[in-house]
Amino acid sequence: MKSMKQMLVLVSIASATAFSGSAFAQTTMDASKMGDMKMMANNDMTQGEVRKIDKDAKKITIRHGEIKNLEMPPMTMVFQVRDSALLEGVKVGGKVQFTVVKDKGTLVVTDLQTVK
Numbered sequence: 009m010k011s012m013k014q015m016l017v018l019v020s021i022a023s024a025t026a027f028s029g030s031a032f033a034q035t036t037m038d039a040s041k042m043g044d045m046k047m048m049a050n051n052d053m054t055q056g057e058v059r060k061i062d063k064d065a066k067k068i069t070i071r072h073g074e075i076k077n078l079e080m081p082p083m084t085m086v087f088q089v090r091d092s093a094l095l096e097g098v099k100v101g102g103k104v105q106f107t108v109v110k111d112k113g114t115l116v117v118t119d120l121q122t123v124k
């Protein structure tokens with residue numbers, strides 16, 4: 009009898025932990041979109057090779073592959089980056105994958121990762 013009760017307690021603790029765990033994950037996803045989108049959007053990211061970096065102007069020139077969400081064919085062009093921190097650790101000639109969106113008529117890179 010006693011051990012049965014203990015088991016029930018354990019089960020309810022376990023499910024409470026699981027619940028708060030998923031609630032935490034959801035909260036994190038809303039709060040820090042960037043980190044989670046990096047994981048989720050991997051397949052939708054555009055591949056490219058860095059040609060030029062202008063940290064002060066928050067601009068990067070990328071020879072990019074097809075940008076599916078913008079229906080843009082491969083080419084070399086300059087992008088605005090949302091945050092100059094995205095250019096941290098990025099090198100000219102390096103391979104990158106990135107997410108670009110159209111924001112008020114301007115193409116803005118919202119996520120950028122180097123690819124090894």
Ligand SMILES: [Cu+2]
Nearest residue numbers: 080083084085
């Ligand atoms: Cu382009």
